[in-house]
Amino acid sequence: MNEQVQAIGFYKGLPIEDASSLIDLKVARQTAAGYDLLIKVKAVSVNPADTKTRQSHPETEIPTILGFDACGIVEEVGDLVKGFSVGDSVFYAGTNQRPGSDQAYQLVDSRLVAQAPKKISIEEAAAMPLTSLTAWESLFERMPLVAKKDANTGQKILIINGAGGVGSIAIQLAKWAGLTVITTASRPETVEWVKKMGADVVLDYHHSLEAQLKEQKIQNIKFGVIFQSTDAYLPKLAKLIAPEGYITSIVENEKPLPMGGLLKAKSITFAWEFMFTKSIYQTEDMASQGEILSQVADLLDQKELQSTLTLTLNTINAQNLRRAHELVESNKMIGKLVITGDFNAK
Numbered sequence: 001m002n003e004q005v006q007a008i009g010f011y012k013g014l015p016i017e018d019a020s021s022l023i024d025l026k027v028a029r030q031t032a033a034g035y036d037l038l039i040k041v042k043a044v045s046v047n048p049a050d051t052k053t054r055q056s057h058p059e060t061e062i063p064t065i066l067g068f069d070a071c072g073i074v075e076e077v078g079d080l081v082k083g084f085s086v087g088d089s090v091f092y093a094g095t096n097q098r099p100g101s102d103q104a105y106q107l108v109d110s111r112l113v114a115q116a117p118k119k120i121s122i123e124e125a126a127a128m129p130l131t132s133l134t135a136w137e138s139l140f141e142r143m144p145l146v147a148k149k150d151a152n153t154g155q156k157i158l159i160i161n162g163a164g165g166v167g168s169i170a171i172q173l174a175k176w177a178g179l180t181v182i183t184t185a186s187r188p189e190t191v192e193w194v195k196k197m198g199a200d201v202v203l204d205y206h207h208s209l210e211a212q213l214k215e216q217k218i219q220n221i222k223f224g225v226i227f228q229s230t231d232a233y234l235p236k237l238a239k240l241i242a243p244e245g246y247i248t249s250i251v252e253n254e255k256p257l258p259m260g261g262l263l264k265a266k267s268i269t270f271a272w273e274f275m276f277t278k279s280i281y282q283t284e285d286m287a288s289q290g291e292i293l294s295q296v297a298d299l300l301d302q303k304e305l306q307s308t309l310t311l312t313l314n315t316i317n318a319q320n321l322r323r324a325h326e327l328v329e330s331n332k333m334i335g336k337l338v339i340t341g342d343f344n345a346k
Contacts, residue, residue, distance in 0.1 A: 002028035002029055002030075003028070003029040004026040004027065004028060004029070005026065005027060005028075005029045005103065005104040005105050005343075006024065006026065006103070006104045006343035006344070006345060007024075007025055007026065007027045007063070007065050007099075007102060007103035007104065007343070008022055008023070008024055008025070008065070008067075008102040008103070008316070008317065008318045008321050008343075009022070009023065009025055009027075009063035009064050009065040009066070009102065009103075010022055010023060010054065010057070010063065010064055011059060011060055011061070011063055011064070012057065012058070012059040012060070013054055013055050013056055013057035013058070013059075014054075015055075016051075016054075016322055016325045016326045016329060017326075019322075021054065021322060021325070022054070022318045022321050022322045022325065023318050024317055024318045024345035025063055027063070027065070027099070027103055029104075029105050030105065030107045031076060032075075032076035032077055032078040032081075032107060033078045033079065034078045034079065034080050035078055035080045035081060035109050035110050035111060036078040036081070036107045036108065036109060036110065037074050037076070037077060037078065037081060037084055037090070037107070037108050037109075037110045037113060038074070038075045038076035038077075038105055038106070038107055039070070039072040039073065039074055039075065039090060039092075039105065039106050039107075039108055039113075040072050040073045040074075040075050040104065040105055041067075041070050041071075041072040041101050041103065041104060041105065041106055041316070041343075042070075042071055042072045042073060042122050042126075042340065042341075043070065043071045043072070043122045043123050043125070043126035043316075043338055043339065043340040043341075044067050044069060044070050044101045044102060044126060044316060044338065044339050044340075045068075045069035045070075045126050045127050045130070045336050045337060045338045045339075046067075046069075046321070046324040046325060046327075046328050046337055046339070047068060047069065047130050047131070047165060047328070048165075048328060049068060049096070049130065050066045050067065050068065050100075050325065050328070051325050051328050051329050053066060053096070054066060054325065064099075065099040065100050065102050065103050066100045066102055067094075067100030067101030067102035067103070067106075068093045068094050068096070068100060068101065068129070068130045069091075069092075069093055069101065069126055069127065069128070069129050069130050069336075069338075070091065070092060070093075070094070070101035070106065070126055070129075071089070071090070071091040071116055071122040071123075071125045071126040072089075072090060072091075072101075072106070073087065073088070073089055073090075074086050074087060074088040074090060075105065077110075078110070081110045082110075083110070084110055084113070084115075088115060089115065089116040089122070090113050090114065090115060090116050091113075091114060091116040091117075091125045091126060091128065091129055091293065091297070092108055092112050092113040092114065092129055092290075092293065093112065093129035093130040093133055093275065093289070093293075094106070094108050094109075094112055094279075095109070095112065095276060095279035095280070096276045096279075096280070097276075097279060097280060102316070102321060103343075104343040109279065109286075110290070111286050111287040111289070111290050112279060112286070112289045112290055113290050113293070114290050114291075114292075114293035114294040114296075114297055115294065115297060116297060117297040117298075117300040117301050118297075118301055119300070119301040120300055120301070120307055122340065123309055123312050123338045123340050124300075124307035124309045124338075125297075125300070125307070126309075126338045126340070127307050127308055127309040127335070127336035127337075127338050128169070128296060128300070128307060128308070128336075129293055129296075130165075130275060131165040131166045131168070131169045131308065131336065132169050132173075132292070132293065132296045133275045133289055133292055133293065134166045134250055134273060134275045135166050135167075135169045135170035135173055136173060136292050136296070137273050137275065137292075138166075138170065138225050138248045138250065138273045139157075139170060139173055139174060139177070139223075139225070139248075140173075140177075141273075142246075142248040142271040142272075142273050143223055143246040143248055143269075143271070144246070145174075145177060145179070145223065146177065147177065147295075148177065149176055149177065149178070149304070150176075150177070150178040151177055151178055152177045152178040152179050153178040153179075154178075155178070155179050155180070155222055155223065156179060156180045156181075156182060156218070156220065156221045156222065156223070157174050157179045157180070157181055157182065157221070157222075157223040157224065157225065158182045158183070158209075158221050158223070158224045158225075158237065158240060158241070159171060159174070159181060159182070159183040159184070159199075159224075159225050159227065160183075160184050160205075160224070160225065160226045160227055160228055160233045160237070161183075161184060161226075161227040161228035162181075162183030162184060162185055162190075162194040162197065162199055162202075162227075163185050163190035163193050163194050163334050163335075164227055164228065164333075165308060165333075165335065165336050166227050166250065167183065167194070167227045168193070168194075168197050168308040168334075168335055168336075169197075169305070169308055170225060170227070171183060171194060171197040171198050171199050172197055172198055172305050172306065173305070174198075175197075175198035175200075176299065176304050176305065179223070180200050180201075181198060181199050181200050181201070182199070182200065182201040182202075182203065182213075182218065182221065183199045183201070183202060183203070184202070184203050184204070184205040184209070185202050185203075185204070185205070186204050186205055186206055189334060190334060193334050193335065197306075197308075201216060201218065209236055209240060210236070210239060210240060213240065219242075220242045221240055221241055221242060221245070222241065222242045222244075222245040222246065223241070223245060223246050223247075224237040224240065224241045224245070224246070224247045224248075225247070225248045225249070225250075226247065226248070226249035226250070226251060227249075227250055227251065228251060229251055230249045230251045230252065230253045230257070231253050231254055231255055231257070233249075234247065234249065234253075234257055234262060234270075235257075235262060238262040238263055238266070238268065241266070241268055242266075243266040243267060243268070244266070244267050244268070244269075245266070245268050245269070246268065246269045246270075246271070247263075247268060247269070247270050247271075248270075248271045248272070248273050249270075249271075249272060249273070250272075250273045250274070275289075307336075308335040308336045309335060309336050309337075309338055310333075310334055310335030310336060310337070311327070311333075311335075311336075311337045311338070312337075312338050312339075312340060313337070313338070313339045313340075314339075314340060314341045315339070315341045315342065315344050316339050316340070316341060316342065316343045316344070317343065317344050317345055318345070320339050321339065324337050324339055
């Protein structure tokens with residue numbers, strides 16, 4: 001009989017106020033084979049991807065275990081794995097196709113994993129994978145920007161929602177790559193945060209972005225990324241992005257968008273970014289996610305990037321995970337939240 005290990009999951013999507021929305025439970029400990037690593041999870045983060053998946057999930061007989069961001073220790077190594085050994089400290093975002101990191105031991109494809117940064121805490125590391133991958137792919141794969149220090153000097157980028165998890169690291173990556181970064185924020189604390197991340201110009205999204213750019217004599221913005229409401233911001237960016245420019249979004253539209261009317265006259269290239277595409281479709285470049293995380297780890301250790309961790313909860317259990325989901329669902333989080341420590345049912 002397989003060993004049972006602690007996990008947190010649910011059987012039906014419920015409001016987070018419901019005690020059954022996330023519950024402590026036991027699952028069988030798995031064994032690593034093939035490309036997989038079995039990882040003892042030491043810290044997890046919560047993203048909007050977790051809360052949205054939970055909210056809309058149908059009822060199931062088998063518990064759903066969420067969790068994407070994690071930092072942990074390699075316990076077992078599959079026979080096809082290269083570059084990892086038992087005892088390695090690693091971090092990753094994994095996939096939405098398998099049980100997630102909200103369990104004491106998790107199987108993860110080694111091609112999606114990297115050695116954890118050595119000069120920051122596991123909590124700081126656990127905050128970074130999903131948002132870093134999303135931001136990196138948005139900037140350097142969906143648009144023709146060069147992922148190298150100061151390689152894009154002279155170019156400007158407009159980042160919608162710079163204070164969120166993805167926006168916070170996108171600002172840093174864009175600055176590292178040499179761009180002038182313009183972003184949106186409104187509250188004093190979010191304005192302060194995006195400036196700390198490196199933003200050069202902050203626009204108040206409650207007022208006309210076009211008017212604020214004209215007032216500051218900012219022109220010829222070739223790149224734009226949308227990390228909040230494509231419905232609201234694609235029409236605005238279509239006016240602001242220069243002809244033959246590029247727009248990337250990570251937020252699915254809720255209403256039809258007249259793409260031709262918005263983008264065709266200026267020959268603007270539009271692309272979607274979804275971090276899980278590579279693992280869902282087992283793309284030829286799937287291993288690039290492990291490689292990207294290795295570069296992010298180096299940049300964190302070199303202090304070229306800083307962790308976006310802003311809140312830590314101690315002890316990984318259903319009670320703390322419900323609190324974390326509630327905070328993320330409030331849409332008032334700045335930066336990232338991490339739960340750390342041993343799994344302990346409560």
